[in-house]
Amino acid sequence: MAINSPLATQVLMISLVFASTLPAAGWCAESVKPNVFIAATGGTIAGTQANVEQHGYTAGQLGVASLIAAVPQLKDIAAVTGEQVMNIPSQDMNDAAWLKLARRLEELEHSAGLDGIVVTHGTDTMEETSMFVALTVDTPKPIVFTGSMRPATAVSADGPMNLYNAVAVAGSAAARSCGVMVAFNDQIHSARYVYKTNTTRPDAFQSVDRGPIGTVDTGQVDIFGVCAAGTASPAPKVPIADIHELPKVEIIYAYAGMGRDLIDAAVHAGAKGLVIAGVGDGNITNEALAGLRDARAKGTVIVRSTRVVSGFTLRNAEVNDDTEGFVASSEFKPSKARVVLQIALLKTSSLSEIQKYFDTW
Template identity: 40%
Template sequence: MKDTKIMIIGTGGTIAGTGNGSSALTEYRAGSIGIDDLMQAVPALNEYGPFESVQFSNIDSSEMSPYRWVRLALLVNEVAERDDIGGIVITHGTDTMEETAYFLQLTVHTKKPVVMTGSMRPATALSADGPVNLLQAVQVARSESAIHQGVLVVMNGYIDSGREVAKLHTTDVATFGNAQLGHMGCIQNGKAYFYYTPCRKHTSDSEFILREEVELPQVGIVNLYGGMDTEILTMVASRSQGLIVGGFGHGTLPQAVRDTLKKITIPKVRSSRIGNGIVSSNSSDVKEGFIVSDSLSPVKARILLMLALQQERSREDLESLFALY
């Protein structure tokens, strides 16, 4: 792999952010620094070259959208097909990194390492975490152990799968992880160590193929709360082609919510607002037309449903897809 290039794709985020001083940790301008300048700020990267870079975007990741996901997936697939590219690193804001990672996990068709990274502190902050995260992402992308592991997220010395990873803290540099399975691996002294491999279909094994820019179906999310006005469900469903319902606990739905959802005929996925653990099927799901999200959080269930609806899959297919991916 050493004879090939690592492609570094910049999309913006806090890692490319600047503040008014070294103590500005939460007030800063995300997406202010170009990817080439980020790379130049980490001289240790030279040990892991050669590199090529491209500035896909330079945005706050709260501005990431399905439209941008599709374009990014097309770019990554195009780059991955090149014989001179051995791995790909994507710098990204942390707010939607878990969503982008799962989208790419489903739509990038390569066994080559695809690694996402970012930072919780802007580049101008004291003890900024971006430089070491970028370095370690490159180290993972250079590792043969990272081949066919799916899309990976590398932050704070740890490796997580694009399917399971979640942002767990608003400001902590150790924000990314997975409360259910633990980290997939870690980086120590420049070496990537993996503890387990993904067991769900991903990347080169995925059946979700994007060959051109497409407009993905609108899928809405409604997370329940005590005493919720169920008309919210009707309103969101009227503007959507699919609906994710984040229920209480094990995806529990109050009777008023169930009664409203029975009248909604678009595909409906029962998930949990908790975002950790499995939502399994029960006897009411088939009668009431629900698909269960398995261990996918509402935001990730939305991504899988969008891609499935793009292919006009049947309800039976949707059930199997949530078990496979």
């Protein structure tokens, strides 16, 4: 994989300094290394700075070949190949990008001779994309999302180690029943539980209500908890082959003195569902509640979530969901609740069924 541009050469040299601290992974004692595929989508891990002393950077500047070349120790733990599926900052992820990525991952999942998949992705919407993939892609092989909080040209860039560890997880036999995961800052998280919790720190990703499902330390993979027993990964809730477009679902943030204008505007714009990032246990003002009642009367599905960083949104707490015809998001915070509702609406309009999905997915 040739590195032709001066910028890519600079990134490779910087990354090699940090990559030199990575040992050959002791866990890979097998004579045949696993085959791991890297599906690159852009993000900070592929970002560069004009000046390494500046905080700002441009995401999605480097291709998958540069990412792989920057961590030569990958060859010690896996036979790695890759593809540039897209190259965008993750704030630009949208339904079309999700569908494109998920369809490609579904193809890779059924590729002979492939043991695991790594998806490099921007951190801003990684929690949403990984959740979408978990709900739509069959995962007999591990799919491991990773990225970085610092661009490739930064002092002490975290991308090389995150990529190294993600490849180790994707190639690990212990991870084969874990479905879609996020490997970040030496921890392994389920896509269902993980959220970005800090704007800049390398430990930004946390499973706030559940905790990680494992750890990975310079390639040493330790899976515990939910998938350690080795049971089969769950089937997709709606197979990606059956999805042609996604219903319009909006998130509306609650605050002191909240009115109903944004609720009315979302319904007028054609929203099939609304996720309310409510205060406390999913509460809203009386005026906003009146707007939600009118939205529900027009057929819009209302899901109460919370703007609070941790904790569950319980049914019939704060608001009488049975009376109002609302759905409680359970442990899903607004970003994931939106994805769950989009997929649920592809299956049913029954509120009881949708509530069951939130409680069990």
